Amino acid sequence: MGRDSSRQSGARTGGEEGADTPETLRLAQDQFIACWGKMGSAWGISRTMAEVHALLFITGEPLCTDDIMERLQISRGNASMSIRALLDWGVVARAHRRGDRKEYFTAEQDVWAMFRAVVRERMKREADPTLASLYEIRDLTASVEDATRRTKRAKQPPVDSAEADLMARVGEHNKRLDDMLKFFETVQSLTERFVSPSGRGLQIAATILGKAAS
Amino acid sequence: MGRDSSRQSGARTGGEEGADTPETLRLAQDQFIACWGKMGSAWGISRTMAEVHALLFITGEPLCTDDIMERLQISRGNASMSIRALLDWGVVARAHRRGDRKEYFTAEQDVWAMFRAVVRERMKREADPTLASLYEIRDLTASVEDATRRTKRAKQPPVDSAEADLMARVGEHNKRLDDMLKFFETVQSLTERFVSPSGRGLQIAATILGKAAS
DNA sequence: CTGTTGTTTCAGAAATGATTGAAAACAACA
């Protein structure tokens, strides 16, 4: 709805449907770009950055900054920033044309490689710092617990019930942190193995798991 | 730095370190909450919602709306919204105390269960709609390609080279979409199996993969 | 029924994040 599909009458390209092909292709690309942009922003990636990536991916050919600006209707600054970020993420590469000073850009075409790059980058940026913080936080109360243990060994009866309660809380707190830490460690070591820059381990893992689950 | 750790002189609780324990515990909780909030917002979850969850998780005991407002210094409306969202996500549950009309809330304490709930919910909200859109987009150009094939079979020579080029583009476009689609399908079926509401499949999978990788 | 306690909603305020555009920096070349 909202689009009159019987209006077109461009060059018929050998098919027998109503819309002409170049326009349909363009429409499909636009929808893909929109879809990708929406998904990106849901996952904390700027919509434009996702759209630029979508454009490069779906057209599959090298585009220059101006092409991107024009097609996405964004400013030069925005385009430049987004491209730079995509390069940093490793999902887009520079390309050059002979006799042209402009830089062109292409998106990684292997979907699994793309996925690996994204996960790798996000792990590096978010999971690793989080893990580091968790360790620090754990250190804050680790010593308290140690002290308690030492005290307990020395003289059996807890000094008073309020204090015993507090120690119990600290113990539980530490247990929760440890669980969390263990979880992150597991996830991290898994991704390090299977989302590693070189291999295509994840894809293999997916296949194995797909079979194992039946 | 930034915190004078030799200032405290509260009830010594059996340890021999400088800070008193209740304060240290509180500090550790606050840092955990901040850390969790930061990570949440990086992944497209509102910071407050993540913080509320962190608070419930790290204290481990049922808290009411006022407790949360007070501890996190947020408004009643915000607290209410965040709690509601966490309930929807299934990572927080209602609890009641006898003879108390207030509602209390507790966080899922099993980190893996928590993780499953989050992934499940996000899949439902983002991956599923994306997949649906991708199918629609694929349908746009699928018919074009079909038509081309039929034409080709009927009369061998392409009408002109521009048209042949266009058809090649459509073919590549469809290939890219199919790859994408295939990828999403794989991911979806994997998560359906291993992040399913009931089982703790992911954890098992993690163990298997951890071993398989060595 | 009415007062009390607790929860939800929602219009606007505040905060945060994205985008622009123009100037500065840069790179290639003559």
Place this chain on the structure above:
DNA sequence: TGTTGTTTTCAATCATTTCTGAAACAACAG
């Protein structure tokens, strides 16, 4: 070294999201 075309940067602006606070609502006790 100057010229030209291209990319990057960044303060100002704009858009979006999040948060607040007060009012509406719901559940219950007396």
